[in-house]
Amino acid sequence: MRIGIGLPAAVPDADATALGDWAEAAERHGFASVGVIDRLVYDNLDPLVALAAAAARTERVELLTTVLTVPYRRNAVVLAKQLASVERLSGGRLTAGIAIGGWPEDYEASGVPRRGLGEAMDAMLATMRSVWDGEMAGASGPIAALPPCRPALLFGGFAPAAFERASTFGHGWVAPSFGFEPLVDGIASVRQAWSRAGRTGRPRVVVERYFSLGDRADETADHYLAHYYGSEYFTAARADTPTNRAQLRSELERLREAGCDDVILLPCSDDVTQVELLADALGSKVRSAGHTEPRAEAASIQVPGAGTASGARAVREVPVGTGDRRR
Numbered sequence: 001m002r003i004g005i006g007l008p009a010a011v012p013d014a015d016a017t018a019l020g021d022w023a024e025a026a027e028r029h030g031f032a033s034v035g036v037i038d039r040l041v042y043d044n045l046d047p048l049v050a051l052a053a054a055a056a057r058t059e060r061v062e063l064l065t066t067v068l069t070v071p072y073r074r075n076a077v078v079l080a081k082q083l084a085s086v087e088r089l090s091g092g093r094l095t096a097g098i099a100i101g102g103w104p105e106d107y108e109a110s111g112v113p114r115r116g117l118g119e120a121m122d123a124m125l126a127t128m129r130s131v132w133d134g135e136m137a138g139a140s141g142p143i144a145a146l147p148p149c150r151p152a153l154l155f156g157g158f159a160p161a162a163f164e165r166a167s168t169f170g171h172g173w174v175a176p177s178f179g180f181e182p183l184v185d186g187i188a189s190v191r192q193a194w195s196r197a198g199r200t201g202r203p204r205v206v207v208e209r210y211f212s213l214g215d216r217a218d219e220t221a222d223h224y225l226a227h228y229y230g231s232e233y234f235t236a237a238r239a240d241t242p243t244n245r246a247q248l249r250s251e252l253e254r255l256r257e258a259g260c261d262d263v264i265l266l267p268c269s270d271d272v273t274q275v276e277l278l279a280d281a282l283g284s285k286v287r288s289a290g291h292t293e294p295r296a297e298a299a300s301i302q303v304p305g306a307g308t309a310s311g312a313r314a315v316r317e318v319p320v321g322t323g324d325r326r327r
Contacts, residue, residue, distance in 0.1 A: 001256045003286050004033030004064065005278060006208070006266035007054060010044035012227060014270035019045070022272050023054035026061060029279035030286050033062035033095075035208065035264040037177075038069050040106035042228075048082050055090035063094045066174050066208050066264055067156040069101030071120045072110035076127035077136060081143065084132060087151045088144075097174040097206065098125075099156035118161050125169060154206060158186060160193075167193040172204030177266065178233075178240040180254065183207060187259045207260045209251060210241040212268040213277040217243040224268035241268070245281045252282075 005026045008014045026034050034054050036047035051063045063086065073079045087094040100117045101107075107114050130136060134145025155166040156174035163186075166173045173190040175183045187205055194203045212221035225237045242248040255263050267274050279286050 001252070001260055002032040002262045003252070003282060004035055004062070004262060004264040005031045005275060006035045006037070006066075006264055007050055008267050008270035009036050009047065009050035010039065010042065010228070011224065011267065011270045012043040016045055018270065018272060019050060019053050020057040022270075022275060023061070024057045025272055025275040027058045029275055031061060031275075031279070033064050033262065033264065034058070035064040035066045035266070037066060037208070037266065038101070039103055040069070040072065041103070041109050048086055051086050051094070052089055055086060055093065059091075061093065063090055064206065064264060065095075065097050066206060067097040067099040067101075067154075069103075069106065070098050070124055071100055071117045072107055072112045073124075074110070074112065076124035077131055079124070080128035080131035080136075083128070083151055084143070084146055087146060092147070092150060094151040095154060095171075096151050097154040097156055099162070099174070118159075122165075125165075154204065158182065158189075160189075163190045163193040164197075166190050166203060167197040167199060170203075172206065172261070175205060175207040175260070177208040177210060178237045180240070180258070183255075183260075184258055204262070205260050206262040206264065207255055208264045208266050209255070210237065210268055211248060211265045211274075211278060212241065212243050213245075213248075213274060213281060221268045248278075248281055 007019055007022055009016075009019060023034050034051075036050050037044075038047045047065050047068055051065070054061075055063060070079065083094065083096055098121075100121055104114070112120075131143055132146045132150065134142045136143045153170040154172050154174045155162055155170050156176075157163075157165075163173065167190060173186065175186055190203050190205070210221065210225065212218070212224075221238065221241050221243050225241065226234050229237050240251065242251050252263060265278060
């Protein structure tokens with residue numbers, strides 16, 4: 001199981017100018033990836049801007065969104081260009097976990113109705129893939145195409161449609177940041193959907209967990225998670241948040257046994273010493289995991305769009321997962 005670390009891009013009052021230092025420290029300590037989460041109405045950085053900053057300060061780590069909310073961004077061409085820009089800036093290290101999202105105020109603020117979000121998501125995905133395939137052209141030529149099946153896509157969500165997207169259009173599933181039984185059920189569901197789609201191997205499963213280490217670790221975790229989730233979800237989120245080495249190693253072992261391929265450990269503080277504390281707590285685990293690649297496999301990825309009775313078109317067989325990324 002590969003171990004990544006979240007950027008403090010969604011920690012309120014964080015020093016945004018230090019985000020590059022955090023990403024650089026994560027790579028130096030051997031983490032496999034850096035990740036970002038997404039909200040609109042909150043004190044956080046835009047996730048793609050944060051990943052662009054991380055890309056400029058790193059050379060090896062995978063860049064992950066876990067997850068990026070798609071429908072309220074509305075303009076699929078603009079979003080595709082933004083994602084492609086991070087992919088190109090990073091030398092092909094972007095894996096975009098995308099989903100419909102679950103914060104009602106984000107949709108209220110963006111003026112996007114919450115009805116029909118699945119259809120909107122599929123339509124935007126079809127447009128984005130046409131952009132990445134170099135099919136969007138103007139008077140001066142097309143938007144530059146990306147290599148086949150880039151960026152890598154993961155899908156989040158618990159609805160049956162989310163698992164179908166993950167197995168038909170993507171490389172795997174992004175699990176939620178707390179809750180063990182939903183994780184186990186979700187892994188079973190996405191594997192079943194993967195098999196029904198005729199895919200070889202298994203879908204990649206990425207899960208997040210919050211962490212807080214060092215002095216006042218419990219107090220820091222309590223404060224942040226209460227602020228981010230409120231009273232409705234605080235207890236559930238806090239129960240799965242390790243604040244010492246024993247809890248951390250126990251939780252990681254539980255996630256590994258459940259079948260997770262990656263875990264992204266999200267910080268509750270923007271103090272860059274959290275990177276070193278986490279690396280020290282993990283010891284050889286992070287050093288050995290940090291230099292392994294996500295499983296690559298041959299697969300025919302379906303892209304939603306016109307062209308067949310099912311509304312999908314096939315892309316030629318290529319290796320998928322970040323194991324095929326450019327260097």
